[in-house]
Amino acid sequence: MTTQPCAVVGIGQTKHKKRRDDVSLPGLVREAAQRALDDAALTWTDIDAVVLGKAPDPFEGVMMPELSMADALGANGKPIMRVHTAGSVGGSTAIVATHLIETGRHDRVLTVAYEKQAEGNAQWGLAGGRSGGMGAGGIFAPWMRSYIAKSGAPEHVGWQVAVKDRQNALKNPYAHLQLKDISIEKVKESPMLWEPVHFLESCPSSDGACAMVLTNEDGAKRAPKAPAWVLATAMRSELGTFPGRDPVRPQAGVECAHMLYDAAGITNPREQIDVAEIYVPFSWYEPMWLEGHDIAAPGEGWKMTDTGATEISGDFPVNASGGVLSSNPIGASGMLRFAEAALQVRGEAGEHQVEGATVGMGHAYGGAAQYFAMWIVGSTLDAVANKI
Amino acid sequence: MTKGTEPVEGMDYFMQLEYHELLCPVVRRYAEALRAGKLIGHRCPKCGLVYAPPRGYCPIDVIETTDADEVQLADRGVVTNYTVVTPVQYYGQEETEPFAKVSIQLDDPGGALSLQDVLEVPVDQVRVGMRVEAVWAPPKERDTGEIGNRSFGSAAGAIRGWRPTGEPDLPADQIMQAAF
Amino acid sequence: MGTVPEIAIIGYAQSPSWRRAELTEPQFLFPVISDAIERAGIERRDIGFTCAGSCDYLSGQTFAFVMNLEAVGAWPPISESHVEMDGAWALYEAWVRLQHGDVDTALAFGSGKSSPGTPAEIYPLQMDPYTLTPLGIDPVSIAALQARAMLDRNLITEHEMAAIAARSRAAAKGNPYAQVSGDFDVDALLAEPYVTAPLRKHDLPPISDGATAVVLATAAKAKEVCEHPVWIRGIDHRIEIHQPGMRDLTESPSTRLAGEHAGVGEGKVDAAELSASFTHQEKILRNELGLGDDVEINPSGGALAANPMMAVGLSRFAEAARQIAEHGKHRVVAHATSGQALQQNLVAVLEA
Numbered sequence: 001m002t003t004q005p006c007a008v009v010g011i012g013q014t015k016h017k018k019r020r021d022d023v024s025l026p027g028l029v030r031e032a033a034q035r036a037l038d039d040a041a042l043t044w045t046d047i048d049a050v051v052l053g054k055a056p057d058p059f060e061g062v063m064m065p066e067l068s069m070a071d072a073l074g075a076n077g078k079p080i081m082r083v084h085t086a087g088s089v090g091g092s093t094a095i096v097a098t099h100l101i102e103t104g105r106h107d108r109v110l111t112v113a114y115e116k117q118a119e120g121n122a123q124w125g126l127a128g129g130r131s132g133g134m135g136a137g138g139i140f141a142p143w144m145r146s147y148i149a150k151s152g153a154p155e156h157v158g159w160q161v162a163v164k165d166r167q168n169a170l171k172n173p174y175a176h177l178q179l180k181d182i183s184i185e186k187v188k189e190s191p192m193l194w195e196p197v198h199f200l201e202s203c204p205s206s207d208g209a210c211a212m213v214l215t216n217e218d219g220a221k222r223a224p225k226a227p228a229w230v231l232a233t234a235m236r237s238e239l240g241t242f243p244g245r246d247p248v249r250p251q252a253g254v255e256c257a258h259m260l261y262d263a264a265g266i267t268n269p270r271e272q273i274d275v276a277e278i279y280v281p282f283s284w285y286e287p288m289w290l291e292g293h294d295i296a297a298p299g300e301g302w303k304m305t306d307t308g309a310t311e312i313s314g315d316f317p318v319n320a321s322g323g324v325l326s327s328n329p330i331g332a333s334g335m336l337r338f339a340e341a342a343l344q345v346r347g348e349a350g351e352h353q354v355e356g357a358t359v360g361m362g363h364a365y366g367g368a369a370q371y372f373a374m375w376i377v378g379s380t381l382d383a384v385a386n387k388i
Numbered sequence: 389m390t391k392g393t394e395p396v397e398g399m400d401y402f403m404q405l406e407y408h409e410l411l412c413p414v415v416r417r418y419a420e421a422l423r424a425g426k427l428i429g430h431r432c433p434k435c436g437l438v439y440a441p442p443r444g445y446c447p448i449d450v451i452e453t454t455d456a457d458e459v460q461l462a463d464r465g466v467v468t469n470y471t472v473v474t475p476v477q478y479y480g481q482e483e484t485e486p487f488a489k490v491s492i493q494l495d496d497p498g499g500a501l502s503l504q505d506v507l508e509v510p511v512d513q514v515r516v517g518m519r520v521e522a523v524w525a526p527p528k529e530r531d532t533g534e535i536g537n538r539s540f541g542s543a544a545g546a547i548r549g550w551r552p553t554g555e556p557d558l559p560a561d562q563i564m565q566a567a568f
Numbered sequence: 569m570g571t572v573p574e575i576a577i578i579g580y581a582q583s584p585s586w587r588r589a590e591l592t593e594p595q596f597l598f599p600v601i602s603d604a605i606e607r608a609g610i611e612r613r614d615i616g617f618t619c620a621g622s623c624d625y626l627s628g629q630t631f632a633f634v635m636n637l638e639a640v641g642a643w644p645p646i647s648e649s650h651v652e653m654d655g656a657w658a659l660y661e662a663w664v665r666l667q668h669g670d671v672d673t674a675l676a677f678g679s680g681k682s683s684p685g686t687p688a689e690i691y692p693l694q695m696d697p698y699t700l701t702p703l704g705i706d707p708v709s710i711a712a713l714q715a716r717a718m719l720d721r722n723l724i725t726e727h728e729m730a731a732i733a734a735r736s737r738a739a740a741k742g743n744p745y746a747q748v749s750g751d752f753d754v755d756a757l758l759a760e761p762y763v764t765a766p767l768r769k770h771d772l773p774p775i776s777d778g779a780t781a782v783v784l785a786t787a788a789k790a791k792e793v794c795e796h797p798v799w800i801r802g803i804d805h806r807i808e809i810h811q812p813g814m815r816d817l818t819e820s821p822s823t824r825l826a827g828e829h830a831g832v833g834e835g836k837v838d839a840a841e842l843s844a845s846f847t848h849q850e851k852i853l854r855n856e857l858g859l860g861d862d863v864e865i866n867p868s869g870g871a872l873a874a875n876p877m878m879a880v881g882l883s884r885f886a887e888a889a890r891q892i893a894e895h896g897k898h899r900v901v902a903h904a905t906s907g908q909a910l911q912q913n914l915v916a917v918l919e920a
Contacts, residue, residue, distance in 0.1 A: 002669060003669070022395070025697065056624050057625055057652070058624060058625065058630050061401065061403065061693065062693060062694075062697045062701075063623070063625040063690070063691070063693040063694040064625075064652060064653070064906070064907070066807070066912075067694055067695075067810055067907040067908075067911060068694070068696040068697065068700075070809065070810050070912075071810055071811070075807050076809050077806060077807075077808065077821070077822070077825060078806060078807065079804070079806060080807050080912070081651060081653065081660070081661070081805075082651060082652050082653060083649065083651055084624075084633065084650055084651065084652040085649055085650050086631055092649050095649075096649065096661060096664075099661075099664050099665060100664060103573075103667035103668065105667075121478050121479050123476045123478035124478040124479050124480060124481075125630050126630070127478065128538075128629060131480055131482040131483060132481075132487070133481070134473060134503065135473065135476060138473050138489065141471035142469035142491065143469075145469065145470075145471070146469060149516075191474060192472070192474055192486075193473075194471045194473050195472035196471075234647075235649060237637065237645060237647070237648045238642055238643055238644070238645040238646075239448070239637060239638060239643045240634060240637070241502075242437065242439075242447060242448060242643065243437045243439070243499070243500055250645075251644065255645050256645075259647075367631065367634050368634075370637075399698070401701070401702065403689075405628065405685060405686075405689055405690060406685070406686070406689075407628035407685045408684055409628075409683075409684040410589070410590050410683075412591050412592045412595060413590065413591075414595075443638070444592075445594070445595065445598055445638070445639075447637075447639075447642070447643070448641075450602060450639070450641040537592045538635070
């Protein structure tokens with residue numbers, strides 16, 4: 001059994017906002033999906049299968065929404081699946097959809113990920129429905145503290161990430177946060193949420209959706225625009241809690257990255273990846289994942305941030321879209337990272353385009369930093385080979 | 389009827405779901421021990437790791453652990469990591485002031501507890517390396533009614549929190565700075 | 569799309585179905601997974617991909633599936649995923665994954681505890697949130713509407729429904745994992761009061777806790793380790809319109825479509841394990857899959873005998889595989905369903 005290449009020929013997302021009161025749940029999802037279909041010059045009837053992803057159902061109070069949204073997703077008479085892998089779900093959903101093309105199971109797959117968390121109460125949901133919850137950041141804050149202590153990174157690095165991503169978001173009309181006056185001082189002075197993480201170093205809570213249309217080589221030839229080719233995907237998970245676990249540099253993250261690089265033929269990620277969309281919901285996770293996925297050596301990740309290497313103008317731009325720090329509809333965030341990387345290598349990222357990007361990385365993580373989903377996309381099938 | 393320029397109206401829908409789950413034997417035993425003033429864990433017979441509290445299995449070797457693997461844990465240890473949470477007022481939240489949650493590496497035979505409360509120390513003085521001991525509720529006041537299958541190491545109702553022992557801090561580089 | 573990939577079931581295991589399990593889900597799941605792996609004749613580390621099926625609302629906890637990872641053996645790290653669906657769809661995802669050719673063995677499992685919650689409270693949340701959930705429309709009521717439609721059109725009789733229940737419970741006597749079993753007189757069953765007319769207690773599934781695990785392998789691996797691999801000759805799943813008022817509840821076009829794409833009609837079917845959790849649904853499924861009177865339906869007792877939600881569909885695969893590997897059948901259909909009144913259906917053809 002061999003596989004065939006998968007092409008991303010349509011990408012769509014919603015305007016992400018704290019509350020999308022103007023659309024229902026199906027309306028939110030269709031906004032992204034319709035944009036992806038339009039981008040691909042396809043219609044609902046062209047789609048063979050749908051793969052839906054989102055985070056826990058209690059965030060909206062709808063159980064197994066693929067059932068009640070089957071009609072809205074044009075899925076009547078078609079296969080539809082719903083993936084749920086915590087925060088990495090947007091990424092793993094895209095990977096499941098990719099597999100359906102690569103194995104020749106279907107010719108055209110629509111994949112959608114969303115969260116309409118203003119419908120419920122995400123803080124309550126993340127607290128497991130109880131008082132005294134740690135919130136999303138409370139679990140990660142001690143690990144960020146560990147990173148800072150071990151690496152000796154100066155405290156301003158976190159603030160730099162917070163500023164960079166929000167300034168990038170100003171170039172992304174879909175991004176939720178549009179903080180024109182963001183600055184290091186503002187971040188530093190914002191209230192502490194989970195010591196040492198300040199409010200402005202933390203992701204917002206957003207309503208939003210992201211969708212992609214995936215197809216094979218035949219479909220790519222017929223698409224109106226150049227596709228982004230999926231050059232490699234990888235998923236890796238580990239136990240979240242056990243005595244002796246290193247949650248700061250999780251082994252599953254290291255393995256996922258190396259599986260990805262091997263599959264893509266990447267031998268030097270720092271040099272050969274032009275643009276990265278990395279799941280950074282709290283500022284310090286930028287240097288932590290740069291190291292955690294061996295893009296920077298241990299202890300060196302924060303220097304990439306500090307020297308400006310991760311700016312759009314730098315040599316390893318991270319989160320040109322504004323990232324999770326600027327938009328976080330939880331279920332969609334992983335797919336947004338994957339989609340934004342694809343937009344970049346198609347040259348379709350508009351104002352936040354990284355010049356000449358041909359190889360992009362999308363990344364998502366979830367749970368207790370235990371679930372990882374990653375992909376490499378290229379403007380051509382030999383985009384990586386051309387770098388070597 | 390207007391042409392769709394009216395805002396979409398929302399509909400509040402509160403639902404209450406109750407789940408009643410039987411306490412599994414290993415949690416019942418854990419709670420019983422807490423009421424008797426003991427912290428217990430299981431040591432895996434294969435890899436020797438100590439699980440505090442006990443889970444009834446070792447997830448690394450994927451084997452069952454039983455009462456035969458029970459170990460009494462120290463109720464003293466050292467803070468390996470922490471955060472101070474500024475509470476968000478979500479539905480059901482009862483906290484109003486910033487509170488610290490710490491991870492504690494227990495003295496021999498080992499075991500680690502996370503998300504523990506600290507007592508008798510201002511939140512801004514909580515630090516890695518601080519030696520702590522459990523503050524037990526008096527026997528008659530111990531109530532483990534809040535402990536469920538998914539309490540994940542809570543000693544709520546029996547151990548009120550952990551207070552500094554006053555001993556010198558363990559140097560930070562001697563302890564693994566992770567939550568677990 | 570070209571040749572059918574050669575993928576087989578090489579191991580399977582189930583927990584008993586309990587009305588109220590004393591163990592937690594990870595605690596009763598891990599021996600099921602270990603058992604399936606052992607029966608498959610492989611090492612845990614041989615598994616190249618794992619996929620789980622479970623449901624947060626069933627468990628009463630957001631991110632509930634995370635704890636189940638402890639039952640898998642996820643250290644050192646593994647490649648795995650999760651669907652918020654019955655384990656049968658986890659099997660489907662694993663089946664797709666194996667076609668890449670880089671891994672040759674996969675594990676799929678489903679698990680759930682229905683006992684802690686109240687189904688009549690939880691399942692309305694599975695319906696359209698704007699028009700149906702506020703009505704509190706629960707699974708038994710929808711099934712009752714469906715049964716009423718069948719009765720009114722003379723597509724079934726209450727006697728036939730009771731006979732299906734009696735046959736299923738009798739068959740379940742031979743199933744050590746079943747929850748409801750025994751010899752029941754049809755007339756005695758019909759003398760019982762309605763629970764929700766026209767459904768009586770025997771027309772309903774039990775409330776069950778349980779788990780099922782299945783191990784899949786590609787051809788070379790299957791032939792290497794397994795004496796009786798059970799080949800998946802076809803598998804497909806489809807969904808139909810959600811709104812019950814827009815469907816003809818006496819039919820299940822998604823089952824028909826899935827069955828056609830899975831190739832059910834391409835050969836003689838010896839037996840079928842169907843996820844009919846209400847007696848009348850068995851008849852709908854038989855009609856849509858073209859299963860005549862010569863087909864043995866639910867030798868395990870089916871979902872009427874044991875209904876561990878999120879595992880029950882995958883249990884049909886385990887039982888269908890058992891019919892082939894242990895009882896000499898040649899070609900058996902396995903069916904899983906999701907949603908109310910057979911809205912979404914997965915059909916597979918298994919062969920010796």
